[in-house]
Each structure stands twice: as C-alpha cells, then as structure tokens.
Amino acid sequence: MYKTSRYTFPMKKCFCVVCVVLMLLSASWLRAQEPIDFVNPFIGTTNFGTTNPGAVCPNGLMSVVPFNVMGSETNKYDKDARWWSTPYEYYNKFFTGFSHVNLSGVGCPELGSLLLMPTCGELNVDYKEYGSAYRDEAASPGYYTNILTKYNIKTEVSATPRTSIARFTFPAGKSHILMNLGEGLTNESGATLRRVNDREIEGSKLLGTFCYNPQAVFPIYFVMRVSKSPAQIGYWKKQRPMAGVEAEWDKDNGKYKLYTRYGKEMSGDDVGAFFTFDTQSGEQIEVQIGVSFVSIANARENLDKEQSGFNFEKVKADARKQWNEELSKIEVEGGTHDDKVVFYTALYHILIHPNILQDVNGQYPVMESDQIKTAKGDRYTVFSLWDTYRNVHQFLSLVYPEKQMAMVNTMIDMYKEHGWLPKWELYGRETLTMEGDPSIPVITDTWLRGLRDFDIDTAYEAMIKSATTPGKDNLMRPDNDDYLGKGYVPLREQYDNSVSHALEYYIADFALSQLAESLGKKDDARLFHDRSLGYKNYYCKEFGTLRPILPDGSFYSPFNPRQGENFEPNPGFHEGSAWNYTFYVPHDIPGLTKLMGGKKPFIDKLQSVFDEGLYDPANEPDIAYPYLFSQFKGEEWRTQKEVNRLLKKYFKNQPDGIPGNDDTGTMSAWAVFSMMGFYPDCPGLPRYTLTSPLFDRITIHLDPKYYKQKEIIIETERPSSDAIFIDRVDQNDKKIKGYFITHDELTQNGPIKFVLKK
C-alpha cells in the first residue's frame, strides 16, 4: 500500500542514483499525475520557512507532525536553546514523537503538543533518551512516514479534519506507545489525563502564551485510543525536585516517576501515559487521537464521527482525496516540473490556515470567553491577519470563496463575541501579535470583490469602533489618540514600532474609506481617506525614506534607514528597516511619488531597494514592492523582471524553498499569484497588477455559487523559456490596456492570453 513519493525527499540521508532510477520506474511515477502529486511537503521545512511535512487535511484542525526539535545535540536547532517556532526542521535528526495540532509557517512557538512516540525495549519515558534518529522519511498531503533507526519501527500518520491516526510497525519484543503531555512547542505547561479503559485515555493540556502573550491561553482536549489491548498501561510524571532529608527518602526525586498501579486523574507540568505491548515482528498497532477545543466529550464525538474503527488506509485515502479536490481548483500546464511542485506546494500551504475550529457537532469556544456556542457553518481560527490580509484572503476570495465567506463571518462573529475584530487570533484568543487593524482591509476587500453573504452593518460598526475608539480602550489601535490627533504616531518608546503601527492604520483607513464609499457613506469615505494620507508626515527628504517622528514633531535622530535588517531592533519599525516600509503606502503611490520628487527618483529608489539588497523577501511589509513599478508607464518590465527573479531565487523545490516564515501561507500566496501572472498589491482594492505567468495554461475553476463564469483561463505564449516580459495581454481576444485587471474583469470577462517576449 505504501509508496514512496518522488516529491518527498525520502532519502535525504541516503540519497543515491539507484534509488532515483528505481523510483522513476515505479508505478507511482508512471501513473497520471494529479495536483497532489506535485506537493512536496518538505518545502519550507528549513531556512525558517516553519512549514512542516506533517499530515493534515485542507483547513483541518488536526495536524500530525514529526517533532524533531528537542532532546539532542544531534539536532542543529533546539526549541529550548533559541527562538524556535516550528515542530519540525528538515536538517534536525532526533525524532521525539508526533505532535498533534500544529501551526504551519508562523514565527512564534505554539501548539505542537500531545507527543505520540513508539519505542521498543525497556520502558523509558525521558524524551532525551527515548528519541531516535530516523530514515526513509516521506510525505504527501495527509500522510507522513519514517523509520526510527533506534528501534527499527516504521511510523506512518494520517489525519481527518479533527482526528489523527498513526500506524506503527514494530519489531518483535516489548514495544511501547507513549503519549507525552509534558513537552511540546508551546511554552505553556500543565495537563491532566485519565484512563478510560486499557485502550483509551482522555485529557486536556493547556496551550498558549503565543508570542509570549501571557494571557492568551486555551486548553486542548483529547481522546486517544490504541488498536490493541496493552500488556501494561501506566502514567509518568516528572517529580519536583526536593532537597535534604525528603530527597534522600524519595527515590524518584527530580526524575520521571512511573505510576503502574494508578489509573485515575494524573495532572502535572510534565505527565504522560504509556502503553506496553508484546509485539510480533512486523506487528502493526494503530493509534487514534481525537481533539477538541471545547471538551473531552466533543473530542470523543469527533473521533467517533470522523473515524469508524481503525482503518489507516481509509483515513489516508480520504485525506488524499480531499487535498486533490482542493488543489484541482487550479490546473496548470507547462512550466518546469519544479515550477509545478513549487506552485502546488504553495497552494497546499495556503490551505492550511486559517483552519476550522468547530467540532463535528458545531460547537466552538467563544472568542475570549469560557463560553461554548454552536456555529452555523465553519468557524475558523488561526488568523495571522497582519500577514494574510495582504494576499491570502484575496486569493481565497477568488479561488475558495466559500472558505473566505466563512472566515469573514467568523471574524464578524468574533466581534460580536469579544467586541473587536481579530488581529492575530489563535484558538479563541486575541494574541495581539504584530500591529494594525487588518480585519478592515480583509472584510472590505471581500465585500468589494462581490462576496457579500455577511452582515456588513455589523462589520462596518466594528471597523468604525476600532478606527475611532480612544487609544486606552482600543485593542486594535492602542496609539489611536496620537494617530487621531496628529495624523501619525510619534515614537514614545525606543522600540515601539510607531511608524509601522501608523502605516497599518493608514492602509486600514484607506480600506475603510473604500468600503464607506461603496456603502454610500460619503463623509466617512472622505474622513478615512484623508487619514490614510497621514503617512506623508513620516517622509524625510534628507534620507528619502519614512522616518520616525518624536513627540515634539521632529524626526528621530540619529537615523539609519538600513537599521532593522535581520530582525535587529529598529526604532519606529517592526521587523524591518525603513526601506522595508517606505514604499508601503500601496493606496497612494502617486502621493508618495510626488513626495519623492516624481517618477524617476521613485523608480530609481525602488530599483535600488532591489539592487542594493534592501529588499526583504521574507517579511510582509515590502512583498508587494515589485508590483509598484507597474504603476508607472514603461516601467512595468521591472515588475516582471523582479518577480521572475524573486520567484526563481526564493521559491524552490527544496526544503529551503520559502524565503522565510511562510506566515500561514502569505509567502505561498505571493508565489501562487505571481506564478499565475497577477497580484493584488493593494489590500482593499479589488484589483490585480499583471506580471508574466510561469505556466503556459492556467485554469482556475470558479465556484458557481459566487461566480457566473465557470473558470478563468490564462494562456501564455512564450517564444522561449527566457521570454519573461509581457508583450501584450488580451482578454477574450481584446487587448487589456495597462497592467491592471479588476477582480470583476478577471472573473467575468473571459479567457486571458499573455504574449511574452524576451
């Protein structure tokens, strides 16, 4: 049943030509390839891409990820030795289990708990000792496998939306299955578990403190079942160290104590459960885990409803089917094989977050509350909006409008529940990570693209609230007093990211003005549009960049516009230099151009950002920069050139094939749009800037519930593979003037044809 996939780097430690040849001849290679076959889940699993090769369903709550970031110096990266935000790193070597429910492509450590580990021999519950090296690693969407070399155990995992299944193939002898609740990527601790019977345990673990927000915590509930009755079952708990006489008497002092006779509640910072089996050689034992963020009862119901009995192959096949359906929404022809792998893997990464939160019975934890409600449709979570408002939601609106609609409705429900639209929402907690008011452009953008199955009045009320509430009471805009009073946010503390804050408010207010306009609220539209131009305050002629302003109105000195590279702290700017932010006024490039002295200085300066290495391809503020050239007649080739160059340089069919944190699909969405030849470079404007597609033919199957046109077809004629510049673009055989296309034009006006030139 199991087949090694060509795109899963199964042999990173024993790569050989023979193997490749064998694979080329294998049945899987010869069969017709489906989109899913072009997904390489190892892309982005090093170079801080922070994606992982674990098993997950499209927008699934559950993910099962090989956890290899702790416990051994053979690992290059250790979660406890440095800032570390992913359960898996491609070049690490020490596997300590599968973590259940994980984040993909984020920059802070969170989730990645419920560590499930198979071992053999004498029972050992210390992960530093039971961890193992591994080989024959392979993955495809919904499936991951490896062989633990220390034990010669084959592991395989798959997932349904809310549950997991693992299949362990053991050698003969004494074998163990461990559930470790003491460790994980999260910095929160504390768990409780309880034996239900000798084949089932249940429990909860606290998660949270995302990006070190101490109050953003939440519990995960789980039920775990094994397919065979164990010879022995028990718990462990790391004992608190005692001193003196007490320590002398307690042989478990400071160690992992095994509880072999006790089967009721076991709670603590560092607890786990073990199941011990007598196994035959090649014996397979399966493990299921159902989770819920509502209750143990719901975790059990999720498991009962999404899996019936133990059937690894069925779960795996179902996951594959789901992925194939989702990925087939876009078909591409032409391009290199690697282009397709990069494309479909990016598409795969876009479809991981936000993910569903509700249980099969519809229940979910209410935003910032201990209450439980029942959702009508999908309730989403993991809104990394400072990232995703730039392109992910625009992409979903186009290709997966039903998901986007449910996400917008989720966001509005969050406002109803919590009083605020989300900023960086994580499992019902507003983590307040990064800055700005990113729900405004997301919802506006969705509305303006014609997706309107939501309560726009409530949405507008929510937006006005965050745009107008004084700072001290304003969760979204804590510096609103300065912003409203001065039109900008002065630097009041050395690293308060004040310019970054204000730039986010400007883009949000621009979006709000667009929505107000659309709703016929002329006064609001004017007010917020005016506000959105406050960025001009920051423009410093001396340096030709935006520059922090002190409370007295003077510019911050000394000023180095390059400060902030490589996450170096930088006054006024968050995670970047002044260069990464200076052009981030996508809603008023003409105004910025004017400040900079006209087109030529603007173009020269923007080009110098690329030429002098000032561009950061790995973080959001400047990712739309390449598209700005296209706002200037005759300069559009620069967009095409830079986008082509950046795609080739940073998006590769390799583990380091994402330039940095994928940011829950934002980097991937940049690649997917860019490879298709259009990009939504101004959040809140339902418009795309065109660039040269990488594929010869792209078919986007549109959702008939939201779009009348059945599909978008983008054909590209290129005289040679190095013809990367646009000669002309036609739609429905009519030339498109300029290098922009509106969302409505794209989705309504028929097939598009690019003609490229060298």
Place this chain on the structure above:
Amino acid sequence: MYKTSRYTFPMKKCFCVVCVVLMLLSASWLRAQEPIDFVNPFIGTTNFGTTNPGAVCPNGLMSVVPFNVMGSETNKYDKDARWWSTPYEYYNKFFTGFSHVNLSGVGCPELGSLLLMPTCGELNVDYKEYGSAYRDEAASPGYYTNILTKYNIKTEVSATPRTSIARFTFPAGKSHILMNLGEGLTNESGATLRRVNDREIEGSKLLGTFCYNPQAVFPIYFVMRVSKSPAQIGYWKKQRPMAGVEAEWDKDNGKYKLYTRYGKEMSGDDVGAFFTFDTQSGEQIEVQIGVSFVSIANARENLDKEQSGFNFEKVKADARKQWNEELSKIEVEGGTHDDKVVFYTALYHILIHPNILQDVNGQYPVMESDQIKTAKGDRYTVFSLWDTYRNVHQFLSLVYPEKQMAMVNTMIDMYKEHGWLPKWELYGRETLTMEGDPSIPVITDTWLRGLRDFDIDTAYEAMIKSATTPGKDNLMRPDNDDYLGKGYVPLREQYDNSVSHALEYYIADFALSQLAESLGKKDDARLFHDRSLGYKNYYCKEFGTLRPILPDGSFYSPFNPRQGENFEPNPGFHEGSAWNYTFYVPHDIPGLTKLMGGKKPFIDKLQSVFDEGLYDPANEPDIAYPYLFSQFKGEEWRTQKEVNRLLKKYFKNQPDGIPGNDDTGTMSAWAVFSMMGFYPDCPGLPRYTLTSPLFDRITIHLDPKYYKQKEIIIETERPSSDAIFIDRVDQNDKKIKGYFITHDELTQNGPIKFVLKK
C-alpha cells in the same frame, strides 16, 4: 457567638494573669462543663505528637487544619527541611492556610493539601510571601480560630463529616481568598482545577507516596464555594524555568504566573485559584469545601447534602454536638482538672482515625483499584494497624462497638477487593508501612470479644492466606519462606528489621490460633500456636535479649542491645533497640520467663528497662511492658507504679502532652485505658490487666446493641491522692482474684470497685 475556651491555649504568645482572671469569670467557665469542654486540641501538637488543633468531626473524612510548617525561617520546623509528618506544629509561627483532609498522629508526611488562605492588599500568590504570623489562636472539637496579624483577618473553621466551612472576617479594602493546590504535606504533586462559576471551583489533586511508597497514590476531588461574588477570579501556576532566549521573552519564567482571563481547566504541579473581593471593615466571607475520593460530582453532592447554604454557626454547633455525644460515652468524676483534659483529649484523638471514606451516597474507591463501589454501612480508611491493633480496636470494641464492627467489615471487604487484609491502608492504598500481619489480631480480638456481625469464614480464609502463602507472593509476610522453614526470620540485609518482622508474625499466629480454637479448628490452633513460640530462637542468653540471627543460624555480631534508640538504624529491629522488643511476646510471658531463668531475673530485667531508660514510651513495641509485671504474683504493684509514673510524666495538659507520634490514637488509647484502670496487653486475648484508675468514678455507657449491661461503672476509693496502689478490686461486691479481668466479665458482671492504698 465565639467564646475563647480555657483549654485551647488561645494566648500562647501573650499569656497574662489578667486574661486568666477574666477567663475564670467568663460565662463559659461558669456553665456546666460537658466532656467536650475538657478537650484541649493542642495536646500533642509539639514534641512530634503530630496531632493538630484542626476542626474535624468524630471519624470524619474532612479535617481543617491550620497549616504552619512551610515558607518561613520563623518556623522552627519546616516540612521541606527535615522529616516532617504533621501540618501543624505548636511552636511554629508562619501560617500559610488551612489544609483540608489531614492525618492525625502519624509519622510520615501525607495529605494536608487544598490550602485555603485569606489575604489582603495586593494579590500575592507566593506562600513564602502571603503567609502570616497569627495570634489569638483557639480551638475546640470541630472549631479552630486565629487572627492573622499581617492582615488583621480573623479566621474560623469548622467541619461536617465530609465538608468544611471557613469564615474569614476581613478589614476594609481589597481582600483575597486563595486555594493553593501546589503545596501541602504530601510529597505527591499535580492538580487540576476548573471554574464552575464565579463562586465555585472544582478539581482534583493527587495525594500519596505515604512513607515514600511510590505507587500508593490516590486523588482527592473537591468543590469549593465562596459566599460572595468576587470582583475578580483567576488562577495561578508556577512556571517551569526556561533558559536562554526563551527565558528572556517570558516575563513569568520560573515565577507564579497569574491567569486573569482564562477560566477552563488549569492543571500543573503548582497551581491555585484566587478570588478577589472589595470588603468592608469586618465583612465576613465564608468558604465551603466538599471533598470526595470518588469524584467531583460526589464532592459536590457531599457539600450539598451536608451543608445547606452558608451557615457557619450551624456547622460548628453540629460538630460540637457530635463530639459531645461521642465523648459522653465515658463519664469520669474525680481526678484533677488536667487529668480530665488529658483523658477526654485522648478519647478525642482515638476518635479521629480510622475515618469514614464513603460519600453521602455510599460510594467509595475500591481497595487498590480504580473501581467505585457502594458501601452498605460506614467504609473506613486510615488503618495504621501496626499501631492500632495493640489497643485502639480493643477500645473501640468496648466503647464504640458499632464503629469497630464497621471497621472489621471494611477490612474484610478490602480482602475481598484486593486479596489481602490491610496492613497500613490509606485511602484505598496498601502502603505496606511497618511490618507484620496486624489484621489478624484485630479481627480475632473483635470476634473473641463477642462482636461477630461479620463474615468470619472469609476473614479466616484471608488470615490463612497470609499465614501460609509463600513469601514472594505474600504482601503481608514477605519473609514467610524463612519464617515457615526456620521458625524465624534471619537477617539477610543490614536493616531488614527481621526480628521485628518475626515478632509480628508470632503475635499474629498466636491470635490466629486463638481464633482457630474458637472456631473448633483444633489442628490449625495447634499449628499456629506452635509457630507463635518461634520467638525463642532469638533469645540470646549472653545478652539476655532477643538478638538477630544470621542465615547460617548464628547470632548477628557485633551486637549492642541498646542500638536503635532515637530512631538510629538497628540491624534486625525496626524503630527501636533490642530492649524495646525483647519482652514483646505478650502471648507467652511464661515461656519468655523460663528462657530468662525464671521470675526474678525476668522481673529484674523488666524493671531495669524502666530504671535504666531503656523503655521508649513513644513507640508501640514496648508500650505494654508495664503491664507485664502483673503476670507475676506480688509484682503487680510495679505495673501500678510504672503506669502511674508514665501517665504523669508523658501525658499532660500541654502541647507536648503526648510522648511521641500519637499513631492515630494508639498512644491516646494507652492513656485512656491506663487512666481507667485496665489495659488489653495481649492483642487477640480478650482480657485486660488491671491497674489503679486515676478517676474516682468512671461510667462507660455500653451500646445496647452489643452489650446487655447498660454501663460499666468503675468506682475507686483512694485514701489520699498519692494512694496509687491497688489494695483490692471488687466486682458486684465480690473480690476479683488476681489482676486480670476478661472482656465478658468487665461488660457483664456489674460495677467494679477499686480500693487503693499508698
């Protein structure tokens, strides 16, 4: 409502004559005194008596004890700095809350968790900082109070059998009620709690590892309610220390983190909950806690059934009533005031353990199992049988036969559930503390005293099992192979307590022979009686004591019969010297006498034990020694003299008024019997040795269900207070021959009259 009791040492820190005068004039002093008024709960609370002044009902599951053994160097004794087995020490000063469900008079740390603490001012959840000195401490059965000087909070606590109530009188300002689940006397850790609503929390905590038995663990479940809605509610958890970059980012690293927005499950090693109130000066807030060892639901049901609403005064009055009823089973007249206090306090201490285990619905945790069953009557727990088999159960059979009957039935049920009668049972766990087979003498003794409402066949089967099962499968008698093969247990490891083990087997086998005899099993009777004489192997003529034997049959050398004093480790003997054990063959004093060369050498040697300080009044093996003199005609006066001397020297109306660990009432039972003039010096023999009573008239009200005679009346004529020797004893106006009385004679043959002489 509150009155300071004369006997509660309320002013240990500010004792003054004026106070005494005031007290002498107080209403409480002038009213008719009831038995309860003679209880001084502070007796035994220092000098390692390990009793406590907490609130508890007779044989109640719940006890509420001021916890003052951690957190400050102002404490003389700290639970974490030394071996420490009691939640309260009289001379300590730093109070850190009330612990719920505690052990009284034991030698290992256990229970003493669910620490409830009121504080004021800024919220602080670190017990080292929130603890307080206290004054105006007072206690009476079922009630304890003090004033926390740091906060000027008056605390009062009381209890029902399974629930507690606390009443805190706060000053004006910000006040807090803390429930600390991270600390306690137990060495187990790990708890989980959950907010039910803003006035109720529930949870569980793991307890156990009694006497460092790592597997003897069990959970306590609780529900806690506050009488007023708090202004704020939250949790805390001590954060695991992190290092490096992680630590830099986490401001709570290694500290107590407050969780102010989270209200679902909170689990961990060191967690707690806080309730914050805005209080008026003198405002009282009450706190109720219900516990169960079955489930949270049962804890809630216990609370709902045993308390209706918040009514501190009713709970306190009910507890007082229960105690008065129990204590009034014995009435004493004459004697000094202190004699009465010592007597009734000892009686009070006897009635604390064993305590009920079952919930109001009858459910209890099955012995050594995760199962739950429903008890027909009272299900008891805390069987410290190595101690209590010597006199406590004999006392209960006489004065509280219904309790004793239920205890025996509990013990037999434990055998049915677990396959073994109990040795040292603690909340459903066999802790295997100390040695021997103590259930045999307890059950035999009960049977022979005529209390027979139990399944004797099953009991006998259980006894035969432990008497005959090979050592490796024998939980009671691990050295049974040696014992059965050689007639004694040789020393196989330096500190294996082999002689002590064997001595316990001898006394158990003697009891078993008595029971077999009673059941008409002549062969068994002979067999076990023969075995009970194997002690003779240990007798060493050279030293005149018992002495360990090596596996080759030779005596252990070098040998110092005084080794083992003050808990110094001693080859062959457990917690004592050879002297403390040499006379511990109460079933064959004639045989031992013969070994020692006759009456005179025996008497001389036994007398020298007292004269040379070889007698340990604080541990069980030798506590019946003074009564042995009475087995020799003409030497009975030595019993009367030594018992009188020991009573006066070691049993006092003072905090150090118990010579050592009360051992769940065993020391107290020694005192109560001795003060009444008779003592059951041979477990399994339904017989008492007589000594001179301390009181002029003693009335023991017998339970009509078990005894035909309404009461035992013991009158004593003493020409002067220093007339401590028995001149004659009459029963029903007929002289008793010798210095023994059988249980039947005592309970059936009418009033007894002692005539004493100088």
